[in-house]
Structure formats: structure tokens, C-alpha cells
Amino acid sequence: xxxxxxVLLLGxxxxxxxxxxxxxxxxxxxxxxxxxxxxxxxxxxxxxxxEIFTGRASAVFFGFTHCPEICPTTLNDLAxxxxxxxxxxxxxxxxxxxxxxxxxxxxxxxxxxxxxGEQVTGITGKPENVLELARDWGIFWERIQTSGGGxxxxxxxxxxxxxxxxxxxxxxxxxEPPDVVEAKLKKLVTRL
Amino acid sequence: xxxxxxxxxxxxxxxxxxxxxxxxxxxxxxLQCLAALAVFLVLLTRPAFASCQTEGLKFDHAQLRATPPNxxxxxxxxxxxxxxxxxxxxxxxxxxxAKRAQIHDMKHDSGVMKMYEIERGLAVQDRLTVALxxxxxxxxxMDLDRQLKEDDIFSxxxxxxxxxxxxxxxxxxxxxxxxxxxxxxxxxGHKQKDHDHKQHDHSH
Ligand SMILES: [Cu+2]
Numbered sequence: 145x146x147x148x149x150x151v152l153l154l155g156x157x158x159x160x161x162x163x164x165x166x167x168x169x170x171x172x173x174x175x176x177x178x179x180x181x182x183x184x185x186x187x188x189x190x191x192x193x194x195e196i197f198t199g200r201a202s203a204v205f206f207g208f209t210h211c212p213e214i215c216p217t218t219l220n221d222l223a224x225x226x227x228x229x230x231x232x233x234x235x236x237x238x239x240x241x242x243x244x245x246x247x248x249x250x251x252x253x254x255x256x257x258x259x260x261g262e263q264v265t266g267i268t269g270k271p272e273n274v275l276e277l278a279r280d281w282g283i284f285w286e287r288i289q290t291s292g293g294g295x296x297x298x299x300x301x302x303x304x305x306x307x308x309x310x311x312x313x314x315x316x317x318x319x320e321p322p323d324v325v326e327a328k329l330k331k332l333v334t335r336l
Numbered sequence: 337x338x339x340x341x342x343x344x345x346x347x348x349x350x351x352x353x354x355x356x357x358x359x360x361x362x363x364x365x366x367l368q369c370l371a372a373l374a375v376f377l378v379l380l381t382r383p384a385f386a387s388c389q390t391e392g393l394k395f396d397h398a399q400l401r402a403t404p405p406n407x408x409x410x411x412x413x414x415x416x417x418x419x420x421x422x423x424x425x426x427x428x429x430x431x432x433x434a435k436r437a438q439i440h441d442m443k444h445d446s447g448v449m450k451m452y453e454i455e456r457g458l459a460v461q462d463r464l465t466v467a468l469x470x471x472x473x474x475x476x477x478m479d480l481d482r483q484l485k486e487d488d489i490f491s492x493x494x495x496x497x498x499x500x501x502x503x504x505x506x507x508x509x510x511x512x513x514x515x516x517x518x519x520x521x522x523x524x525g526h527k528q529k530d531h532d533h534k535q536h537d538h539s540h
Contacts, residue, residue: 212409212477213442214449216401217470220511252406259404284448291453292436292478301449318444318471 174335175311178304180280184273187253187266196265197310201236201332204304206283208244209256214301214318222303223261225326232333235308238264243285243299245274305332388499392419395504398492399512400477403484410434410484412475412492413512417465424496427457431492431506435479442472451476457497470512484508
């Protein structure tokens with residue numbers, strides 16, 4: 145009887161120590177490197193660099209404000225999923241990078257970005273620099289002329305999930321339902 | 337339309353001959369009144385014949401996407417049920433807050449979202465329901481002259497061929513989509529059988 149109790153205790157102690165060791169062991173880097181260093185402007189007119197992606201997790205989306213559909217839908221979905229997180233909400237930011245820097249000036253983003261809630265940053269700047277950043281991220285975009293003059297953009301609508309080291313650990317596809325988006329964001333912040 | 341106006345023209349040529357007659361001259365105001373009445377009657381009866389709703393087009397969940405301040409574009413969604421006995425094609429839309437409106441569809445192609453105009457219009461076959469929903473078909477409103485704020489209501493006019501124009505209220509909402517009722521979600525692709533109990537969705 146005592147022997148059995150001793151064995152159980154030993155087993156318990158072992159698993160607890162194993163668990164603690166895993167918690168405290170310096171973890172190896174996860175995720176993939178993505179993007180490149182940059183210096184651009186955020187929606188409040190402040191200078192923003194690649195350092196925005198370190199220190200907390202990010203959901204990164206490329207789009208444009210003349211987009212009626214997928215950009216507001218995605219930003220709303222992300223903002224709602226972030227809001228639905230029971231904890232760790234403050235460890236997650238949403239970053240929107242424009243693919244239409246000519247029309248999406250700081251002035252335009254200043255109105256657009258805060259509409260989607262807290263912890264959302266819009267990035268714009270000199271067109272050539274912004275578009276270089278988009279290329280560094282492997283983004284596809286193409287101008288489509290509309291019948292009334294003007295143009296719209298076809299573009300990569302994938303959301304990139306970055307850990308607090310700014311390394312990519314996953315993506316959200318446009319077709320994924322809100323509960324999947326929420327689960328992915330939850331996983332992203334609980335890993336931190 | 338064209339045939340009617342040419343026949344009126346031929347008629348007026350003949351009438352001119354009679355107009356020279358002094359008796360007819362007396363009756364002229366009376367004849368003019370009669371003509372005006374005839375025109376009035378024609379105008380009065382035409383819209384009744386062309387009313388899409390009475391002919392069997394039904395609209396549900398008509399919504400507009402609320403916009404951030406100064407946003408240049410918005411999207412409209414609704415569900416169209418056709419029981420008119422023939423295909424009805426949605427060919428255009430117009431709204432008081434937008435300079436231009438188009439009917440758009442989206443294509444999702446390996447992570448890239450493509451949006452394009454449905455140039456020949458959106459055909460709704462008889463006895464079918466077609467849903468315009470987020471991430472898919474939508475009415476695209478461009479060059480907005482104001483911000484669309486949650487809970488505003490706007491009249492949007494839709495033009496169908498052959499049945500004509502319909503104007504109906506669209507509700508502005510931040511998160512457009514089909515209405516959720518009693519924990520039940522109406523999703524894309526449902527057809528006729530769903531449509532009966534959906535009528536009371538709309539009343540609240
Ligand atoms: Cu569109």
C-alpha cells in the first residue's frame with residue numbers, strides 16, 4: 145500500500161518537474177522570418193519601423209481604404225475576435241498596411257483606422273517604400289480599372305500572424321469562419 | 337414607347353385639320369382636358385403593372401455596411417426571392433448617398449481576393465433565392481457623399497429586367513450578414529424552403 149502511494153507520488157513529482165522544466169526552459173525560436181526592415185509612417189503621423197512587430201503579437205493585413213468589402217470585413221472580424229479573447233487581448237495588435245499609398249495618405253488613415261477599435265495601427269508612406277514592403281512580404285496586388293473611371297485593387301487577403309519576436313507562426317485565410325479566427329488568435333496570445 | 341409617340345404625332349396631324357373648324361375650336365379646351373386625362377390614366381396604370389413586388393419579387397435582409405468617416409465606398413446586401421414566373425435580372429442600383437453603384441462579385445483565388453463587376457446583371461431564376469452577402473456578391477456604392485452610420489435607413493432603387501424598378505429600405509449595420517434568429521444561422525445557398533419562416537425575421 146505504502147509502496148503504491150510512493151510510486152504514484154514519484155510519478156506526480158516527475159510530471160510536475162517536467163512541466164516546470166518545459167515552462168522555464170528557454171524556448172527555441174518558433175516561426176519564420178518574414179518581411180524586411182522599413183521606415184514608414186503610421187496613421188497618427190508617427191514614424192514606424194519593423195520594431196512595431198516585436199514585444200507583442202500581431203495580426204497583419206494588407207489592403208486599401210477604397211475597398212468596400214474584404215478589407216472592412218477582415219478588420220471587423222479581427223477586431224471582434226480580439227475583443228472576444230478572455231485574456232491576453234492586450235498582447236495582440238492589428239496592423240493594416242495599405243497597398244494604395246497614393247490615395248491612403250496619413251489623413252485618410254487617421255479617419256479609417258480608429259473606426260476598427262483599439263490597438264489597430266495603419267501604415268502608409270512614400271508609395272515606392274510602402275510597395276517595397278508589400279513585395280518583401282510576398283504580397284500580390286493588381287490595379288483593376290472600374291467602369292466609371294477610378295480603380296480598385298485585387299490583392300492578397302491573407303492575414304499574417306506574428307509572434308512577439310515578429311516571426312510568422314501562422315496565417316488566417318479569408319474563407320475561415322469567425323470561430324476559427326478566434327481560436328487562432330487565442331492560440332497566438334496564449335503561447336506568449 | 338416609341339410606337340405610342342409616333343401614333344400621337346400622326347393623330348395630331350389629322351386633328352389639326354379639324355381644328356380649323358369653328359365648332360371644334362369651341363370644343364378645344366374640352367378636348368385638351370380629355371387628352372390630358374387620357375395621358376394621366378395611362379401614367380397611373382403603368383406603375384401598377386410594373387410593380388415588381390406585386391409580381392412576385394421578395395426582398396429580405398436589405399443592409400448597407402456602415403462606413404468609417406470619409407470612406408469613399410460601401411457595400412449593400414440583400415436576399416432576393418423570385419416567384420414571378422420568369423427570370424429577373426438585377427441590372428442596376430442607385431442610392432441617394434452614392435454617385436455610382438455597381439453589382440459586384442468576388443473570386444477567391446489562392447489567397448488573392450478579386451472583385452469584379454457583373455456586367456450583364458445578376459440573373460435570379462424563377463423559384464430561386466439569391467443572396468448577396470459579405471465576402472461574396474454585393475452592391476458596390478462608390479463616391480459616397482456622407483458617412484453611413486449604424487441604424488440609418490436609406491432607400492435604394494434596384495432595377496430588374498423585365499419587371500422594372502423597385503425602391504426599398506436598406507438598414508445600415510456595422511456587421512452585415514443574414515439575420516441570426518433563435519441560435520440558428522442562415523447561411524449562403526439556402527433556397528425556397530427556408531424562405532417562409534424568414535418573413536417574420538424582418539419584422540423586428
Ligand atoms: Cu465591390
